[in-house]
Amino acid sequence: MSIKSVFARAGVFAVLLAGLTVAAPGAAHAAPGNCTTGWGSNGVAYGTCSTGSGQYRLGIPCKSWQTLGYGYTGYGAWRNAGTPASATCGVGGWLWSDIPGGAHIVVEKRN
Numbered sequence: 001m002s003i004k005s006v007f008a009r010a011g012v013f014a015v016l017l018a019g020l021t022v023a024a025p026g027a028a029h030a031a032p033g034n035c036t037t038g039w040g041s042n043g044v045a046y047g048t049c050s051t052g053s054g055q056y057r058l059g060i061p062c063k064s065w066q067t068l069g070y071g072y073t074g075y076g077a078w079r080n081a082g083t084p085a086s087a088t089c090g091v092g093g094w095l096w097s098d099i100p101g102g103a104h105i106v107v108e109k110r111n
Helices: 003-023
Strands: 033-039 045-051 055-064 071-075 085-087 093-095 106-110
Touching: 045 055, 045 106, 055 085
Parallel strands: none
Antiparallel strands: 033 045, 045 085, 055 071, 055 093, 055 106
16 A cells, blocks of 8 residues: 555545544533522522523612612522522612512523
8 A cells, every 4th residue: 555545544534533523412401491580588589490401590680879870680690400599689789679560580591
């Protein structure tokens, strides 16, 4: 076998191997689902997403002196599905309860 054909076969093998690597399926992730939320005391939001394998966090409408009274969303930490989550407005903030339509809990999800 000539050196040229050895390199040609090695090149074909490398291309096939690269194609298999790209085509290999990864682990499937599903966005969290079946989420329930509610209000605790002092404007704290609680919730759990019981299905899926992704992550989620809660957000609530807040105001603060540091934002000159303008509204912002106070988020809790990202949690894995099945793990309870909470959200508060943090230091210096308070729940924006007089927002039109009332304060709502937002569930943000990611795979």
